[in-house]
């Protein structure tokens with residue numbers, strides 16, 4: 308047995324509450340090494356005749372990431388206290404794994420074991436429940452709809468008359484969004500995530516001038532209130548973007564520092580290395596990257612903190628927004644986010660907090676900071692397989708498993724999945740304009756665990772490369788829409804809305820392909836049924852054997868045929884199949 312590969316820790320993705328008496332436990336072992344695992348567990352204080360009293364139960368092998376197997380079980384802690392260890396068996400060996408190391412026989416003293424001292428209900432990871440039923444739609448407001456030309460910024464170009472550039476403006480605004488809410492209802496989305504809307508000089512508005520004001524090119528407070536009211540009456544939630552890592556160059560406190568140098572009362576609002584303050588390619592102050600027009604805010608400074616926390620509650624209290632997306636979230640100090648969470652949840656207990664983090668985000672998802680992060684590893688994996696062909700479906704299943712098992716299930720249920728955004732090339736462009744492959748991508752996005760987000764225009768087949776190419780004007784001429792893609796997305800959203808297992812109910816296990824680029828997918832299951840999502844990424848027709856003796860019902864498919872228990876899927880096809888009816 309490869310003991311160096313065996314790992315558990317009584318926290319994070321390895322041990323977490325499902326409710327106040329149930330702990331989900333995971334163990335990692337070398338792939339194909341251990342043949343069975345049992346959990347040894349009990350209350351540390353229950354002893355008889357000088358021996359600790361424990362129970363034993365088998366753990367399930369639930370997945371693998373190519374290097375490791377993952378074992379899982381749910382331990383019921385009647386007294387809310389738990390000590391536990393693992394009994395592992397391989398073809399040649401048996402061992403007991405505890406906090407104190409490996410043993411040949413079961414230690415009889417509870418002190419040896421992993422310790423989960425007490426299951427406190429308030430330590431259960433809790434994100435707003437409504438998010439589970441949400442399909443987000445991301446809007447870059449400068450480019451969605453121009454509903455009020457009278458507030459166009461200077462030099463506004465005719466809508467869509469030229470490609471999006473770093474500095475051009477097309478006059479998108481709130482009225483333009485309000486006017487097109489039917490489009491959102493028609494697709495079936497029920498949440499809007501707006502990139503920044505506060506006063507700023509650029510077209511993307513990530514360079515805030517005033518966090519308490521709407522940018523005049525988007526409208527006034529009444530226009531935003533009207534938009535939010537109309538969204539709410541249609542059951543659409545609204546999330547705004549909080550850019551707290553840095554301000555814009557024209558943020559008055561930064562201008563004051565530029566003007567008054569060391570004597571500015573705002574000098575500690577930023578991270579200034581020396582005076583006079585100098586911008587350029589390597590500014591002498593901290594910034595977002597080295598972008599001198601985005602000076603980094605000192606979020607540990609009590610005055611900055613107070614100001615930004617007020618911003619956090621102001622838009623909730625005055626505009627009734629439902630969520631905050633936090634820009635460059637991992638470069639802001641975590642104590643600040645802890646206070647942010649407390650403050651905004653006091654203002655609105657079910658407000659949603661989404662961090663923008665592209666990497667492993669466990670530290671921010673322990674219940675005291677964010678409800679979710681933007682799942683860019685999901686996007687990378689889906690695109691590497693289907694669009695770029697840089698991994699095969701076996702690696703896809705392994706990579707996805709690795710991401711999935713690196714979070715508690717309770718956290719992953721809320722992950723924010725995306726396949727493109729204002730920071731990436733458009734999905735259809737990534738898929739070389741291949742509609743079938745783009746349909747496969749959306750099949751995964753809209754049936755996977757987590758909350759999906761569609762970037763405006765992707766549903767009608769807009770194209771474009773990296774920023775700024777991916778920020779073109781929404782095309783409102785239906786003759787230009789890719790209806791096949793739009794219908795596909797509508798169908799999947801409708802299916803997801805009707806069938807909760809396709810959204811975030813139940814559990815997921817991955818279908819690992821038998822061949823390098825064979826059929827892959829995942830099963831979503833609860834106590835009564837299983838739904839299996841299968842995709843063929845290869846350039847040949849492929850077969851997959853369903854479990855025998857089941858009655859199958861195809862919910863939605865393309866290029867799929869079932870004969871007996873054998874599924875054939877043509878190239879670029881997919882299937883969503885339900886069984887155990």
Ligand code: ARE
Nearest residue numbers: 473511513550595598601634635636663665729730774775
């Ligand atoms: C502008 C131009 C670009 C040019 C850039 C450099 O448009 O063409 O390349 O300047 O000078 C905003 C605007 C951008 C703007 C940028 C700077 O939207 O258009 O770029 O400001 O002025 C990392 C961060 C992540 C960040 C991305 C972009 O971790 O937080 O980079 N995303 C947010 C927003 C952006 C926004 C900003 C931050 C700044 O969503 O829209 O940009 O407020 C990896 C790394 C990630 C990295 C990612 C992308 O995989 O792991 O950490 O994200 O690549 O680069």
